[in-house]
Amino acid sequence: MRETKAVDQRSKWELRRDVLAVRARLSPNDLLAHAQALTRRVLELPELTSATSVAAYVSVGTEPGTGPLLDALRHRGVHLLLPVLRPDNDLDWAEYEGSHALAPAGRGLLEPSGARLGPDAVTQADAVLLPGLAVDARGLRLGRGAGCYDRVLTRLATARREPARAVLLYDTELVERVPSEEHDRAVGLAVTPGAVHRFGAEES
Ligand SMILES: Nc1nc2c(c(=O)[nH]1)N(C=O)[C@@H](CNc1ccc(C(=O)N[C@@H](CCC(=O)O)C(=O)O)cc1)CN2
Numbered sequence: 001m002r003e004t005k006a007v008d009q010r011s012k013w014e015l016r017r018d019v020l021a022v023r024a025r026l027s028p029n030d031l032l033a034h035a036q037a038l039t040r041r042v043l044e045l046p047e048l049t050s051a052t053s054v055a056a057y058v059s060v061g062t063e064p065g066t067g068p069l070l071d072a073l074r075h076r077g078v079h080l081l082l083p084v085l086r087p088d089n090d091l092d093w094a095e096y097e098g099s100h101a102l103a104p105a106g107r108g109l110l111e112p113s114g115a116r117l118g119p120d121a122v123t124q125a126d127a128v129l130l131p132g133l134a135v136d137a138r139g140l141r142l143g144r145g146a147g148c149y150d151r152v153l154t155r156l157a158t159a160r161r162e163p164a165r166a167v168l169l170y171d172t173e174l175v176e177r178v179p180s181e182e183h184d185r186a187v188g189l190a191v192t193p194g195a196v197h198r199f200g201a202e203e204s
């Protein structure tokens with residue numbers, strides 16, 4: 001049991017390293033083109049066209065770009081929540097009030113400067129957009145390893161909330177299997193610049 005855990009941790013670490021190495025090779029032009037394509041696909045999702053409140057995040061570095069998406073959703077009148085990383089790796093939330101109201105935070109993140117609404121604020125969202133490094137055919141995702149979004153998914157389940165949950169990735173980050181642990185919970189969707197993937201119960 002202990003040994004299996006150690007093997008899983010190692011394979012998670014290796015997959016994270018490989019994905020980040022591929023991302024590091026993206027040019028500024030690639031990043032822009034992918035962000036635009038991703039924005040189009042997310043905006044077209046029926047789950048998003050009907051949403052009045054969406055929990056999203058501000059992409060940084062070589063992550064699939066969410067900047068244009070945040071502004072388009074805000075323009076639609078959507079109430080947008082953005083995460084604020086707490087010292088215990090849980091996420092607090094604050095409203096997106098435009099790019100001028102984002103401030104540099106720890107770990108290279110950009111966070112909203114407005115009032116903190118508390119970790120439970122995410123349970124009020126109609127849709128949650130999650131960062132990630134890979135997702136598999138079961139909808140299980142691999143994140144950066146702090147467990148922030150594992151906690152979010154647990155919090156939604158505890159509150160018996162089932163908002164649409166979509167992880168935003170590049171096309172190459174859909175894999176057959178990610179190493180998973182008992183605390184991992186599946187998401188229903190993965191959106192990449194090239195496609196929308198639906199998993200499990202949300203499959204159509
Ligand atoms: N843009 C964005 N915002 C986000 C996340 C994310 O993945 N991306 N998060 C997702 O949970 C939460 C913040 N959690 C984080 C947890 C760990 C690290 C981290 O390990 N950073 C590295 C440096 C960044 C890198 O990987 O290049 C570090 O500090 O060593 C970053 C964010 C909420 N906001």
Ligand SMILES: Nc1ncnc2c1ncn2[C@@H]1O[C@H](COP(=O)(O)OP(=O)(O)OP(=O)(O)O)[C@@H](O)[C@H]1O
Nearest residue numbers: 141142143144145146147148149150151154183184
């Ligand atoms: N619901 C939870 N509550 C508290 N801690 C949790 C929860 N889920 C996972 N964790 C802890 O978070 C740590 C990292 O988990 P894991 O490797 O699955 O992260 P990840 O999915 O890659 O990252 P993230 O969720 O931040 O994107 C683990 O040590 C785990 O114990």
